[in-house]
Amino acid sequence: MRRVATGLVGAMAALFLGARQFQGMHPAWGYVLAFAEAGMIGGMADWFAVTALFRRPLGLPIPHTAIVPENKDRIADTMAQFLQDNFLIPPVVARRLRAMNLAGAAGDWLADPGKGGSTRLRDGAADLAAQVLESLDPERLGSQVRGGLFRQLDKLEVSPLIGQMLATAIADKRHMPVIESLVRWSGLTIEDNEELIREMIHRRTNAVLRWTGLDETLANSVLDGVYKLLAEVIVDPDHPLRGKVEEGLAKLADDLQNDAELRAKIERLKAELIANPAVSVWWQSVWERLRSAMLERLRRPAGAGNGQLAEALTELGRHLRDDPRLQHQINRFARRTLVGISVRYGNQIVRLVSETVKRWDADTITTRLESAVGRDLQFIRLNGTLVGGFVGVVIHTVDVLL
Known part of the structure; x- marks a missing residue:
């Protein structure tokens, strides 16, 4: 041509x-x-x-x-700021999560033996349940077991526990599937908002680019670059973006243990969950059937209590799947948590985009854009x-x- x-x-x-x-x-x-x-x-x-x-x-x-190579750093900062201002913001994240029934999906997975209930999940839940049961005063069990359990949960500050669990998961590399899920979710979010991206780029480009129609081409190049970046993150386990996300998760684990404001917020959310009547009804019915035999079964060697625990997990799954009020409460908790994460740690993700483009030399960015x-x-x-x-x-x- x-x-x-x-x-x-x-x-x-x-x-x-x-x-x-x-x-x-x-x-x-x-x-x-x-x-x-x-x-x-x-x-x-x-x-x-x-x-x-x-x-x-x-x-x-x-x-x-030489407009593009001379302004590549400004372009990088603009791209990063655009992602920060238009995707990793509470309304966008909340709107995306509002369409997802996380609690219902988890309930369906737990209630169907063919979909879930792995050995690791059962063993870990068995150990945690045994520790909770042993921490309660046996004399307060019986008709007051529900109130006693909820009081113990109210006394237990869950934020440091979650932080320690997250830190352990990162140390054992068990967080990698979560990162991949977040990357895939980011790709879906960008895909659902492509028209918004194109409109923003059209408004921010100068008159020459709009007159020549290059603003649409530039938008295509930006979207293709972001999709390619996310695909590289999924394929490459050593990608720098994974390192940035791991840094963010590590900081979150530390904040959960040491940030007083975040700990207070989680405590408030925990209190709302405990106060939900649906949770009380569910737990009371499960506890009445399991309390007499659970400790003995959980502490038997070679995981002999897994059958009883599997029944409890299945019961939990059925409640999550069939109880709209419980789903609403848990989904709201998850939505608020993820929105808070996007606000607090989203800038670390978009900063990597800016730093990556800035590291490109002028010939590289010129060749890539011109070819695109x-x-x-x-x-x-x-x-x-x-x-x-x-x-x-x-x-x-x-x-x-x-």
Whole structure:
């Protein structure tokens, strides 16, 4: 396409020279001369405009040329700020999560033996349940077991416990599936908001880019780059973005244990969950059936209590699957938690985008953007040549008539 566009300008130059030779032979040659001259000028002007976007024309230090490589750091910061302001914000995250029934999905998984109930989950839950049961005063059990258990839960500050569990999971590399899920969710969020991205880029680009239609191409390039980045994160276990996310998770684990404000917020959410009547009814029914045998079964060697625990997990799954009020409470808790995470740690994710683009050299970003835009750049030159020629004919016609 470069050769076609350049060849068309050359053809205009040849036509111009030929028309000059025959100009006096017939008035029609004046129109041909005007067409060739204006087309040649239009083609050269658009060649200069297209070239100035990505490099300096003829290598000359002309001001306001090589726009993309000269402004790559600003472009990187703008991209990062755009992602921060339009995706990792509470309304967008909450809207995406509002359409997801996390509690219902978890209940369906737990209630169906063919979908869940792994040995690791059962063993871990068995150990935790045994510790909780042994921490309670046996004399307060019986008819007051529900109130006693909830009082113990109310006394237990869950934020440091969650922080310790998260830190242990990170140390044992058990958090990798969570990172992959977050990356996939980020990709789906961007995909659902592509029109918003295109509109924002269109509004923020200058008039030249909008006039030439390059704002749409630039939007396509930005979206393709982000999708490619997320795909690389999923495929490459050593990708730098994973490291940034791990840093964020590690900071979250530390904040859960040491940040007084975050701990207070989680305590308030825990209190709301405990106060839900649906939780009380569910726990009372389960506890009445399991309390007499659970401790003995859980502490038997070789996991002999797993059958009883599996029944409890299945019962929990059925309640999560079939109780809309319980689903609403848990989904709201999850939504508030993830919104808080996006607000607190989202800037660490988008910062990686900015830093990655800034690390690219000028030739790399120029080549990638120019290749992404592709043939359309040369069609600008072709259109400029032809449109310029027709404008020249119009001007010549007006000049002749006047």
